[in-house]
Amino acid sequence: MYNKEGYKEILDYFKQDLELVYDEIKSLLFENKNRINNEVEAFLFSKSKRLRPVVIFLIKDCLNIKDNIKAKGVDKKIAQLATALELLHSATLIHDDIIDCATIRRGQETFDYRFNSKIAVIAGDYLLSLSLKLLSKLNSTKVFEYFSENTLNICMGEINQYFNKNNIITIDEYIEKSKNKTSSLFMAGAKSALYIINKEFRPVSDEVRGAIIDFVLNFSLGFQIYDDIENFLNKNTEKTSSDIENGIYTLPYLYISQQNNSCDIIKDEKLNTLAADFSKNYLNNTLNKAIKSLDGINSTCKTSLLIKLAEIFKEI
Numbered sequence: 500m501y502n503k504e505g506y507k508e509i510l511d512y513f514k515q516d517l518e519l520v521y522d523e524i525k526s527l528l529f530e531n532k533n534r535i536n537n538e539v540e541a542f543l544f545s546k547s548k549r550l551r552p553v554v555i556f557l558i559k560d561c562l563n564i565k566d567n568i569k570a571k572g573v574d575k576k577i578a579q580l581a582t583a584l585e586l587l588h589s590a591t592l593i594h595d596d597i598i599d600c601a602t603i604r605r606g607q608e609t610f611d612y613r614f615n616s617k618i619a620v621i622a623g624d625y626l627l628s629l630s631l632k633l634l635s636k637l638n639s640t641k642v643f644e645y646f647s648e649n650t651l652n653i654c655m656g657e658i659n660q661y662f663n664k665n666n667i668i669t670i671d672e673y674i675e676k677s678k679n680k681t682s683s684l685f686m687a688g689a690k691s692a693l694y695i696i697n698k699e700f701r702p703v704s705d706e707v708r709g710a711i712i713d714f715v716l717n718f719s720l721g722f723q724i725y726d727d728i729e730n731f732l733n734k735n736t737e738k739t740s741s742d743i744e745n746g747i748y749t750l751p752y753l754y755i756s757q758q759n760n761s762c763d764i765i766k767d768e769k770l771n772t773l774a775a776d777f778s779k780n781y782l783n784n785t786l787n788k789a790i791k792s793l794d795g796i797n798s799t800c801k802t803s804l805l806i807k808l809a810e811i812f813k814e815i
Contacts (some may be wrong), residue, residue: 501725502811510549511555519578520552520585527586527629535622538610543589543626544678545605547733550722550773551588551688552581557808558692561800564700573700577692579633580642584688586630587646587762591653591684593623598657599745610749627733639698649687656680657787665746667756673749678716678721685719686712710796711805717789724750725812732775779814 510517523542525702528536545707586760593612595601596609603609634646656679689712697750712780726748743752753776758770786809 500729505807505811509526509553509633509654509804509811510558513553513560513608516556516578516581517552520775523582523633524586525578527633531629532764533620533625534598535625538613539622539625542593542605542610543586545607547605548632549585550714551584553686554685554715554718554808555581555584555688556710557805558619558689558715559696559800561709561711561805562696562701563705563801564696569743571808573696576637576695576699579636580688580691580695582635583630583637583646584684586626586633587650587668588684589780590623590626590630593619597623626700637695639691639694641694643689645694647685648803649683650678652679652683656683660747667753669750670750670753673753682686682716682719687717691728707796707800710792712790713792714805714809715787717792718805718812721782721809722812723815724778724785725752726779728775728782728814733777750781751775754778786810 521544524540524725528540555577555763557575574607592604593610594603597611597616600611601609602612610622656676660676660680663672663676693703693708693711697708728751731751733750743749749754751771754774754777755770758773790806793800793805796802
């Protein structure tokens with residue numbers, strides 16, 4: 500279990516930034532009223548880590564954007580960027596639930612389960628459209644390029660995952676899939692935030708940009724591994740992931756497959772423990788790699804909260 504207390508401290512630190520995100524969402528929904536607005540609003544404001552917007556705010560904090568007239572303009576654009584990213588992420592979740600035939604998301608019935616797949620597709624497309632509308636306000640072809648490139652990566656990852664169902668892939672292939680399906684959105688947000696800050700507030704050196712991008716890549720991979728470990732450990736509870744039933748094998752199951760040539764859920768508790776321990780070690784190494792990527796900029800940037808975020812998701 501991640502350090503909830505530590506993460507709450509980060510959320511509290513960025514409370515004002517997150518309020519700007521919520522205001523942007525409310526404004527968009529008010530401007531574009533329709534029959535499913537109440538359901539969409541309930542979904543968007545349901546319990547969530549808000550991890551992708553938080554990473555964007557952490558980058559802004561890392562680069563020491565201070566309160567002045569110029570910074571306030573950047574704050575507005577960063578909030579719009581974070582909102583667009585959250586809306587796009589939410590759209591992918593709704594579409595994922597259709598593919599996975601999931602019934603619960605964020606403690607609520609999914610759109611697919613509550614209504615049907617047609618409404619769910621439309622709801623996901625609606626959020627995607629709102630994301631694009633907000634991105635257009637940033638008036639940046641570069642930001643559009645980052646978002647379109649990484650959205651394409653997500654789609655490619657989903658397609659490859661579908662055609663790899665029930666195939667035991669290698670750990671390297673698992674990492675590559677995670678880069679596409681999970682890291683892509685984080686990377687779109689990080690690259691866009693760095694571009695906006697560099698263009699409108701202060702120069703961002705190649706060294707600083709490279710270090711932050713490396714951090715975000717490895718942290719997002721670590722987060723996916725963490726999530727897969729949690730699903731594996733909770734496989735016998737109501738939180739059971741549908742991945743294994745759908746023939747999608749995550750890191751713990753890939754470890755099991757190396758030991759007995761099968762990814763079946765088995766009753767060998769010793770092997771299950773070894774699989775969890777192996778995955779936790781892999782997770783910690785990945786997050787340590789994220790932290791290490793910041794070594795060269797610790798003296799010029801405020802990296803303490805980025806490091807804290809990585810530490811929060813480590814498994815002891």
